[in-house]
Amino acid sequence: MARPREFDNAAVLDAAVQCFWARGYEATSVRDLAASMGIASASLYNAFGDKRALYRQALSRYVEQSFAARVGRIEGKLPPRQAITAFFDEILARSLGDRQQKGCLLVNAALEQSPSDPESRDLVADVLVEMEAFFRRCVIAGQRDGSIDASQPAEDLARLLLGVLLGLRVLARARPERALLEGLLRPALATLDGPQRAEKGGRG
Amino acid sequence: MARPREFDNAAVLDAAVQCFWARGYEATSVRDLAASMGIASASLYNAFGDKRALYRQALSRYVEQSFAARVGRIEGKLPPRQAITAFFDEILARSLGDRQQKGCLLVNAALEQSPSDPESRDLVADVLVEMEAFFRRCVIAGQRDGSIDASQPAEDLARLLLGVLLGLRVLARARPERALLEGLLRPALATLDGPQRAEKGGRG
DNA sequence: TTCGTTTTGGATCGAGTGATCTAAAATGCA
């Protein structure tokens, strides 16, 4: 047939993820990308299309390997209330261990959206819908087994968790302080437990 | 002495704010800026320094005119609990009325930080500290007058509000849906009211 | 009016941009 491709598609895509993650879309040049991916620019265009198409593929791969993988690791393996805690524990650890303060590529992408790239805009919105759905499933299951307060609608609590997640990732980029992030998380998770929260005084 | 400047400094700076707000730092060229500001690039460099310096000045002006002005409009004029509600009402209205989905320039800046611009990074971090302090003042005052639940530390509640604010602004850019944003806000504000939240059932 | 100073518009700088092209290299099939 023909000459086979010399590079591993997934591996070079991971390198592209690192580039976009560290510098954002606009500040990353095709030359940066090709060099980091270890391929020539002609190969890049041949394999991935143009820069925007590569960005979308990198974004998709990132989502698969971070959010989707995390959900797969947690959901069903843990009781719902603990699944939520475990989810945020992972986020907290990632945020605090992020020496370069790259944050979350998806959140970065959400805010760097160019008006002329509806495709990646939709991609981001879709993932945010999935995140909300994951939280909602957890909250509904938790309300059913009694581990989560049922006095507020599951929809609202799920949206709170989504907002807190996004806020956490923004805050972590600008002020990666453990006390700050844990302080933000504490009342958010306490809300799930509902009004029976007298744990410190000793009365209950 | 010499030829006076023909343009109004504050006015052209506002135009620069609009540019950076709509397109972000990297995607905005000096030519875009000069054209929108209605001045020549030489005048731009002469009056504001280089592009990064202009960005920082635009960011400062934006913070003054949005966040600082909002706090001045609200704090002291309203009781603390209502100040928080009024604050988020304004944010909600701004987010839902944002046809271009530009979001908040400060949040955008927080996530577009380049590793090589510590000055604007510090600027963003400082404003986030101020935001946290504003929320903390409100919460402490509210706990004192009984309008805010005192069973959780004011520091934590303030951090929750900061996180929710940031999360809201991220979410609004990707999914500007009223039900979503209000749903996120509802449990967050309910947390301030504490455990006596049986309002719908009618028990008391 | 004349001089000194500053701003203005526009041309221009070298460097870097995304993207393409060409030709050499590398394969599988005949």
Added chain:
DNA sequence: TGCATTTTAGATCACTCGATCCAAAACGAA
């Protein structure tokens, strides 16, 4: 061993980038 096909590397495209320079223009002070 050829041949068709694809990938590779690197040169190159026109263009834009941030920044600077220069001469003309516009003032205030003398």
